[in-house]
Amino acid sequence: MKKRVAVLQGDGIGKEVTDASIAVLEAIGRRFQHEFEWKYGLLGGVAIDKAGKPLPEETIAICEESDAILLGAVGGPAWDNNPSHLRPERGLLQIRKHFELSVNLRPVQAFKSLLAVSPLKEDVAAGVDMMIVRELTGGLYFGEPSHHDNDKAVDTLLYSREEIERVVTHAFELAKIRRNKVTSVDKANVLESSKLWRKIVEEIAEKYPDVEYEHMLVDAAAMKLITYPSSFDVIVTENMFGDILSDEASVITGSLGMLPSASLRVDGFGLYEPIHGSAPDIAGKNIANPIGTILSSAMMLRSSFGMLEEANAIEEAVKNVLDAGYCTSEFKEIGRNILSTTEMTEKIISEIESKTVKTM
Ligand SMILES: NC(=O)c1ccc[n+]([C@@H]2O[C@H](COP(=O)([O-])OP(=O)(O)OC[C@H]3O[C@@H](n4cnc5c(N)ncnc54)[C@H](O)[C@@H]3O)[C@@H](O)[C@H]2O)c1
Numbered sequence: 001m002k003k004r005v006a007v008l009q010g011d012g013i014g015k016e017v018t019d020a021s022i023a024v025l026e027a028i029g030r031r032f033q034h035e036f037e038w039k040y041g042l043l044g045g046v047a048i049d050k051a052g053k054p055l056p057e058e059t060i061a062i063c064e065e066s067d068a069i070l071l072g073a074v075g076g077p078a079w080d081n082n083p084s085h086l087r088p089e090r091g092l093l094q095i096r097k098h099f100e101l102s103v104n105l106r107p108v109q110a111f112k113s114l115l116a117v118s119p120l121k122e123d124v125a126a127g128v129d130m131m132i133v134r135e136l137t138g139g140l141y142f143g144e145p146s147h148h149d150n151d152k153a154v155d156t157l158l159y160s161r162e163e164i165e166r167v168v169t170h171a172f173e174l175a176k177i178r179r180n181k182v183t184s185v186d187k188a189n190v191l192e193s194s195k196l197w198r199k200i201v202e203e204i205a206e207k208y209p210d211v212e213y214e215h216m217l218v219d220a221a222a223m224k225l226i227t228y229p230s231s232f233d234v235i236v237t238e239n240m241f242g243d244i245l246s247d248e249a250s251v252i253t254g255s256l257g258m259l260p261s262a263s264l265r266v267d268g269f270g271l272y273e274p275i276h277g278s279a280p281d282i283a284g285k286n287i288a289n290p291i292g293t294i295l296s297s298a299m300m301l302r303s304s305f306g307m308l309e310e311a312n313a314i315e316e317a318v319k320n321v322l323d324a325g326y327c328t329s330e331f332k333e334i335g336r337n338i339l340s341t342t343e344m345t346e347k348i349i350s351e352i353e354s355k356t357v358k359t360m
């Protein structure tokens with residue numbers, strides 16, 4: 001059956017990386033006989049310019065009629081001085097809230113062929129395979145009051161029991177099918193919201209006797225991510241800590257452009273996007289790394305469409321291309337074969353199309 005995908009390219013490199021993902025999904029469609037229908041919607045700065053707001057109603061309608069959402073990135077200097085309601089990032093937060101995408105999965109894997117470029121020592125980065133589970137629709141990003149004037153500013157860190165239970169349960173369920181370990185990251189030595197978070201983690205952990213769990217303060221977690229990253233299996237944390245720790249964790253892979261994500265509603269509906277932003281410094285140059293977005297589309301196939309073999313085919317193709325010594329320009333110091341965005345996409349597609357691709 002035809003799968004309908006809403007495509008929100010957004011700003012900066014958003015178009016380049018979603019075009020790459022669509023080309024790869026089309027190749028998957030040809031190989032496995034699936035049909036995809038792409039419906040394009042405006043989000044972010046481009047939506048402000050063309051429709052007067054960062055998340056127009058028409059975009060919401062397109063997403064509601066779709067089976068999943070593929071997103072590039074939003075934001076850029078052109079809109080940096082806009083008032084809050086006309087910031088591109090506001091559109092991103094609104095779409096996450098509108099579709100109740102409360103669980104954000106950010107897998108971090110070290111690719112053997114890129115270890116040499118990780119700022120971490122090779123033996124420290126080797127074998128890293130963790131899942132950061134970030135709460136996405138609560139916390140500081142959404143709490144009221146939130147405003148500033150010239151003399152003072154306020155943001156509110158608010159979490160309900162239900163919001164915490166939902167994401168923590170998801171993390172424990174994931175740990176069960178991974179390596180049975182959850183690290184819950186908080187700031188319970190200072191924050192009231194973290195004290196409730198910790199209590200709920202302990203209650204939920206009781207239902208999962210086979211899953212080992214630990215609490216870790218966010219400052220220590222930031223350090224341990226770099227000194228001993230392979231000790232993590234599933235990390236679960238609140239919205240802002242998850243945002244910061246996942247960018248930090250991307251350095252293990254060698255580039256922010258490598259990390260995918262899935263933002264899920266409890267019924268499984270999902271939005272898929274790389275964790276990076278619109279990268280205005282490299283936009284329009286055809287040098288952005290499309291792998292984070294391509295791997296996000298593999299997450300879409302697996303989570304939203306149950307297409308496991310197809311998702312594996314994408315991940316295997318990415319790995320094979322990297323193992324063959326190809327990479328995008330941010331990896332130039334390892335002196336491999338540097339490819340543009342479109343060349344990397346074509347390489348991954350040829351790998352998918354080649355009969356030698358192994359599927360798991
Ligand atoms: N999900 C999103 O849409 C999202 C996420 C983060 C930031 N942003 C927005 O993006 C804009 C720029 O933010 P920033 O510069 O702090 O973060 P960024 O993630 O856009 O870029 C940070 C650095 O990483 C590099 N980079 C990012 N993606 C890359 C890729 N695919 N390939 C190669 N290099 C890549 C950039 O060139 C830059 O040097 C801001 O407006 C910010 O709000 C949006």
Ligand SMILES: CC(C)[C@H](C(=O)O)[C@@H](O)C(=O)O
Pocket residue numbers: 075089092093243275277
């Ligand atoms: C652009 C910004 C609002 C967003 C976030 O903080 O969630 C981004 O950094 C991300 O990681 O998706």
Ligand SMILES: [Mg+2]
Pocket residue numbers: 243244247275
């Ligand atoms: Mg971020």
